[in-house]
Amino acid sequence: MKRIFDIALGILAAIGGFVDIGDIVFNVAAGAMFEYQLLWVVVIGVGAIITYSEMCGRVAVVSQHAVFDAVRERLGFGVGLVALVGAQLINLLTLAAEIGGIAVALQLLAGLPYRVLLFLAFIAVAVVVWALPFGWIERVFGYCGLAMLVFAVAAIKLHPDWSQVASGFIPSANTSDPAVYGYFVVGLIGAATVPYEVYFYSSGAIEEGWKPKDLSVNQSNAIIGYTLGGLLSCSLMIMAGALFFPREITPETLGTAALGAQVPLGEIGLLLALVGILFAVGGAAIDTVFSGAYNMAQFFGWEWGKHRKPVEAPRYTIAWMVMLVLGFLIVFTGVDPIKVTEFSVIFSVVALPLTYLPILLVANDRTYMRRYVNGRLANLFGIGYLVVILLVAVAAIPLMFLSNMGQG
Amino acid sequence: MKLSELIGLDVSTESGERLGHVHDVRAELTSRSVDVKGILVGRIGLLERLGLGAPHSTFRRHGQDLLPWSAVVRADRRGVVVRDDAKPR
Amino acid sequence: MTEIDLGLSLLDHQLIDSEDLRCGKVDDLDLGSLREDPPTVQAILAGTPAWRNRGRIGRLAASLGGGRIVRIPWEDVESVESAVHLKKAAHELGLARGEDRVRRFVAWIPGAK
Numbered sequence: 001m002k003r004i005f006d007i008a009l010g011i012l013a014a015i016g017g018f019v020d021i022g023d024i025v026f027n028v029a030a031g032a033m034f035e036y037q038l039l040w041v042v043v044i045g046v047g048a049i050i051t052y053s054e055m056c057g058r059v060a061v062v063s064q065h066a067v068f069d070a071v072r073e074r075l076g077f078g079v080g081l082v083a084l085v086g087a088q089l090i091n092l093l094t095l096a097a098e099i100g101g102i103a104v105a106l107q108l109l110a111g112l113p114y115r116v117l118l119f120l121a122f123i124a125v126a127v128v129v130w131a132l133p134f135g136w137i138e139r140v141f142g143y144c145g146l147a148m149l150v151f152a153v154a155a156i157k158l159h160p161d162w163s164q165v166a167s168g169f170i171p172s173a174n175t176s177d178p179a180v181y182g183y184f185v186v187g188l189i190g191a192a193t194v195p196y197e198v199y200f201y202s203s204g205a206i207e208e209g210w211k212p213k214d215l216s217v218n219q220s221n222a223i224i225g226y227t228l229g230g231l232l233s234c235s236l237m238i239m240a241g242a243l244f245f246p247r248e249i250t251p252e253t254l255g256t257a258a259l260g261a262q263v264p265l266g267e268i269g270l271l272l273a274l275v276g277i278l279f280a281v282g283g284a285a286i287d288t289v290f291s292g293a294y295n296m297a298q299f300f301g302w303e304w305g306k307h308r309k310p311v312e313a314p315r316y317t318i319a320w321m322v323m324l325v326l327g328f329l330i331v332f333t334g335v336d337p338i339k340v341t342e343f344s345v346i347f348s349v350v351a352l353p354l355t356y357l358p359i360l361l362v363a364n365d366r367t368y369m370r371r372y373v374n375g376r377l378a379n380l381f382g383i384g385y386l387v388v389i390l391l392v393a394v395a396a397i398p399l400m401f402l403s404n405m406g407q408g
Numbered sequence: 409m410k411l412s413e414l415i416g417l418d419v420s421t422e423s424g425e426r427l428g429h430v431h432d433v434r435a436e437l438t439s440r441s442v443d444v445k446g447i448l449v450g451r452i453g454l455l456e457r458l459g460l461g462a463p464h465s466t467f468r469r470h471g472q473d474l475l476p477w478s479a480v481v482r483a484d485r486r487g488v489v490v491r492d493d494a495k496p497r
Numbered sequence: 498m499t500e501i502d503l504g505l506s507l508l509d510h511q512l513i514d515s516e517d518l519r520c521g522k523v524d525d526l527d528l529g530s531l532r533e534d535p536p537t538v539q540a541i542l543a544g545t546p547a548w549r550n551r552g553r554i555g556r557l558a559a560s561l562g563g564g565r566i567v568r569i570p571w572e573d574v575e576s577v578e579s580a581v582h583l584k585k586a587a588h589e590l591g592l593a594r595g596e597d598r599v600r601r602f603v604a605w606i607p608g609a610k
Contacts, residue, residue: 063579072509072522078554080509131608301511301522301543303596310609312518314600367506368579410542411503411526412550432504433528435538437577442538444528448502483531 007221013142014225015149019232020284021101021254022094022191022345024277025338027233028257029406030184031240032250034175036160036168039234041185043169045192046230048389051381052193052356053226054219055363055374056202061210063368066202067359068298074358083354084299088323090351091196091292093344095327098285099125100337104254105278109271115332122328125285129320134207134306141283147276150261150269152235157264158242165238179403186396187342187406190349192233193389196284196291198355203294207305212372236260253338289327293320342405349396352389360386409483418487419449419475421494427473430488434474446476447488501577503538511580512543512569512592520587524548527568541569541581543592567591 030038060066065073068087072080102124103117110117128137175181201222210218239260244251251257254277261273290306297304297316304316331337360382363374374382411433419427432448450473479494501507503526512521524547529539545562548555569590575582587593603609 065579069511073505076551077509077524077548077558078552081554081558130606297519301519303519303593310603310606311600314596314603317603318599409528409531410550411508411528411538414528414531415504432502435501435503437499437501441571442501442503442507444536444538445500477535480531 003217007217009139010218010221011225011228012146013139014222015228015232016142016145016147016280017138017283017287018226018229019145019148019236019280020191020194021097021281021337021341022187022194022348023233024101024236024254024257024281025341026184026187026191026345027236028240028244028251028260030188031237031242032244033406034181034184035241035245036165036238037172037174038181038184038188039165039168039237040171041188042192042230042233042237044388045189046226046233047381048189048385049193049197050223050226051378051385052198052359053201053222055378055382056198056359057205057210057219057222058215058372059359059363059369060202060205061215062212062370062372063362064206065362065368066206066294066298067199067355068295070358070362071355072299074361075354079354080299083351084295086351087195087199087295087355088292090344090348091199091288091295092323092327092330093340093347094194094196095285095288095292095323096330096335097337097341097344098281098288099327100331100335100340101254101281102278102285103331104337105274105281108255108258109274109278115334118328118332121282121285122324125282125289126321126324129286129289129324130310134204137283137286138204141279141286144279145276145283147272148232148280150265150272150276151239152232154261154264154269154273155235155238155242158239160238160242165241168237168241177403177408179399180406180408182395182399183403183406186349186392186399187345189389189392190345190352190396192230193352194345194348195352195355196288198359199291199294200287202359203290203298203305207307209307215372285327289320289324292323293317346396346400349389350393353386353393356386356389409485413485414447414483414488417483417485419447419490420487421490421492422481423492425492427475427490444477446474447480449473449475507538507541507577507581512541512583513580514583514585514587514590514592515575516586518587518593520583520590520592521567523581525550538571540571541574543567543569564595565591 056067071083075083099118099121102121103114106117107114173181243260243263258270258273262270293316294304296319302315303313310317362368366373414433415430417430419430428449430447431450433444434446434448436443436445475490475494479490480488481491482489507523507526510523511519512523514520521543523541524544525542526538527540527542528536544566545564546559546566548559573584575584
């Protein structure tokens with residue numbers, strides 16, 4: 001009985017932690033622009049993150065290699081260092097966007113000045129990362145992030161045309177602006193597969209001390225949790241498609257997204273939406289901070305992790321602190337966090353092949369993986385998604401320009 | 409010589425035929441030492457560095473040759489020279 | 498008796514000391530004289546200056562960093578798995594000195610220990 005309870009809790013934490021500011025921004029904007037036509041892209045994106053999270057988790061547990069261990073070994077020092085610098089720059093952009101998102105959510109909840117809230121967000125993240133044990137952080141932010149489920153309720157209460165919704169899961173492009181459509185395809189896949197998720201998931205598996213015998217349970221948690229989290233992303237798009245699309249409203253801020261819960265569900269809907277956004281984005285900010293430090297430590301061979309005391313892993317500790325300060329400074333300059341989000345998602349996609357390829361290679365290496373090496377199914381999805389990611393990566397920057405960042 | 413200096417060196421036969429570059433060094437790991445057994449020579453660099461030719465890798469790459477160390481005539485910063493009759497495995 | 502490819506299975510792999518501490522990566526290997534029959538791996542080389550031979554980017558990175566090259570004789574290697582396990586503690590071998598240099602910036606904060 002306890003086992004079922006544990007599994008359920010794990011799944012709940014995965015759902016609540018799935019959505020971050022990139023998912024919110026792109027799913028809501030996609031719904032507002034294209035109604036339900038891009039739902040099929042969410043499915044592809046979720047499939048990609050499930051495939052590669054499962055692989056990273058397995059690689060991490062069996063070989064004790066997290067992502068950047070694999071990157072340096074497989075791509076070599078030179079290319080690996082370029083990948084590291086690229087990954088860190090993107091992590092930094094993502095972090096800045098998430099910190100901005102926390103402040104925006106707090107502003108809608110509490111009404112204090114934005115810059116004060118940015119500083120508050122920075123301090124809160126620092127304290128949580130320093131003081132709370134790894135498992136606690138994941139659970140607290142995961143469970144509270146479940147408030148995002150209000151968007152699923154809202155989507156249903158808005159009475160969308162469900163046959164239209166269903167047809168959105170079949171790829172179609174009924175649009176006068178293919179560049180903008182393409183930009184959103186890239187953005188939605190990028191938002192679902194943000195690299196810090198795999199850096200964090202693989203390091204987290206080692207942090208939590210998963211053993212090979214725990215693999216099936218933990219992987220199922222992730223797979224089920226991410227699938228349901230993907231439904232949450234779909235809810236955001238459906239909500240926006242039902243509410244904003246007919247009125248030709250372009251969501252400019254997180255507040256507009258929260259409106260999507262207020263209109264059908266009133267003040268309680270708004271409150272739950274804001275709390276959900278706060279914890280989903282807050283949790284993402286923390287995961288990104290960790291990821292930045294994990295990547296550096298794993299590339300250079302430093303001791304790392306929450307399973308060590310700070311004095312045992314000082315370079316790793318300094319790394320996350322520096323990362324957090326820089327992220328805060330970027331967004332403190334006053335840049336629009338929504339714009340930063342869009343840039344970080346698009347650039348993430350460009351760098352993604354360099355992240356996924358080493359994982360796929362190590363997952364196929366019998367010396368590391370023993371009998372847990374990739375089977376045919378894992379390779380089918382792994383190679384298939386790598387090709388998809390490569391195509392999306394190549395198209396990302398051109399589409400960004402052609403579509404004027406989705407503005408058309 | 410360091411491994412990083414050996415990898416990437418030109419490999420040619422005594423009579424001057426270019427065979428490619430050193431992609432990796434095959435060795436035998438014993439309880440006391442690591443003894444060099446041969447060099448992996450090939451033309452395309454990137455795939456080798458990605459580990460597609462390793463003994464235990466699922467993707468086994470063809471077109472990469474293992475030259476036994478006994479076939480090496482000379483190895484220094486200028487390159488690796490092997491006997492004309494060196495048989496790749 | 499196992500066959501390994503040095504670049505694939507040793508180079509850039511994690512070093513773990515006798516107390517299970519991560520203490521750097523294998524930045525290069527010293528093969529000694531190639532006139533030996535056969536040549537053997539004499540030592541592991543670790544440290545920023547060792548990146549000088551790891552391509553153009555390695556040279557650039559080496560010039561930006563400091564530190565010394567640490568030479569770990571092969572006799573100090575316990576085993577080679579996905580990481581390279583060493584027989585001695587990091588400090589005995591001169592590894593992980595970067596941690597010592599920055600530890601004081603972290604140690605003063607409550608909860609660091």
